[in-house]
Amino acid sequence: xxxxxxxxxxxxxxxxxxxxxxxxxxxxxxxxxxxxxxxxxxxxxxxxxxxxxxxxxxxxxxxxxxxxxxxxxxxxxxxxxxxxxxxxxxxxxxxxxxxxxxxxxxxxxxxxxxxxxxxxxxxxxxxxxxxxxxxxxxxxxxxxxxxxxx
Amino acid sequence: xxxxxxxxxxxxxxxxxxxxxxxxxxxxxxxxxxxxxxxxxxxxxxxxxxxxxxxxxxxxxxxxxxxxxxxxxxxxxxxxxxxxxxxxxxxxxxxxxxxxxxxxxxxxxxxxxxxxxxxxxxxxxxxxxxxxxxxxxxxxxxxxxxxxxx
DNA sequence: TTACATGCAAAGCATTTGCAGATAA
DNA sequence: TTATCTGCAAATGCTTTGCATGTAA
Numbered sequence: 057x058x059x060x061x062x063x064x065x066x067x068x069x070x071x072x073x074x075x076x077x078x079x080x081x082x083x084x085x086x087x088x089x090x091x092x093x094x095x096x097x098x099x100x101x102x103x104x105x106x107x108x109x110x111x112x113x114x115x116x117x118x119x120x121x122x123x124x125x126x127x128x129x130x131x132x133x134x135x136x137x138x139x140x141x142x143x144x145x146x147x148x149x150x151x152x153x154x155x156x157x158x159x160x161x162x163x164x165x166x167x168x169x170x171x172x173x174x175x176x177x178x179x180x181x182x183x184x185x186x187x188x189x190x191x192x193x194x195x196x197x198x199x200x201x202x203x204x205x206x
Numbered sequence: 207x208x209x210x211x212x213x214x215x216x217x218x219x220x221x222x223x224x225x226x227x228x229x230x231x232x233x234x235x236x237x238x239x240x241x242x243x244x245x246x247x248x249x250x251x252x253x254x255x256x257x258x259x260x261x262x263x264x265x266x267x268x269x270x271x272x273x274x275x276x277x278x279x280x281x282x283x284x285x286x287x288x289x290x291x292x293x294x295x296x297x298x299x300x301x302x303x304x305x306x307x308x309x310x311x312x313x314x315x316x317x318x319x320x321x322x323x324x325x326x327x328x329x330x331x332x333x334x335x336x337x338x339x340x341x342x343x344x345x346x347x348x349x350x351x352x353x354x355x356x
Numbered sequence: 357t358t359a360c361a362t363g364c365a366a367a368g369c370a371t372t373t374g375c376a377g378a379t380a381a
Numbered sequence: 382t383t384a385t386c387t388g389c390a391a392a393t394g395c396t397t398t399g400c401a402t403g404t405a406a
Contacts, residue, residue, distance in 0.1 A: 085405070105395085105396085118363095119362085141293060141294055177325065179325050192343070192346065196338075196340040197332060198336065235379075237386085255370080271370095276386085
């Protein structure tokens, strides 16, 4: 392990998240810090509550499912993560904060980010009484073989 | 009521749907015909299973929820309707068969179609081994007042 | 000290399923 | 006649909630 491994980087995704948590007034509890580490120290991720629970278990820690759900919602409302809706039966959260779209491989259930610059999208202007919250673009693809079987 | 009301139009959305049902091999049962009428004789609609059940009740008919769910799935796989995923907790089905995007007013839970021509979207070409299934574009807006209350 | 957080188990809710009875062809 | 469909009620699975206990400030 090089000495650089432990250099404190105030601008790491994790430290930025931690500061936003503190600034927002919610407490940076142990559970929240552990989950923030998982979410923000592994690059851009797409996770479900279940994924996180499994990961917590693998590290021999213990955080309840209720807390994981609460935390995901809090992080979402703080703007740390983004909820993406690709299918009805499971909530997916995306840790990529840069503006981007999604590529969803339906038969694999896998999702990938598409940088905004790779898709050109022009939408009409929004009336003054309304605010644009977000634009979700999900490009849904299937592998050919899956498509063939009707 | 003018006599034209009962003129048979083989190209009405309902009759087209009915033919697709027959052609596909599934039986045009009473329930399926009633639901097809509700879906296709009222212009472009966005409905949930619950909406349809309520409508059925209002007409003093009775179709079970299980049948409504089954029918919505069958109609979707026949390509008669399209499932749109705006939020995790309820499936919405859209009867507009023309290519289009969606405008979702988050604080009202209302959804509207946006004709494709009003949005310019350029996506990169898809590798030959994959098929593009669909591109969902959901423009999410909020009314200003809702936005203010943090 | 006390307001806020966590964990558990129970509740909630949309959707699916198993199966007996009904129905279209 | 028989393969298919419907309706009921029970099951499922994700998510939320109520509440007692724990913890950060």
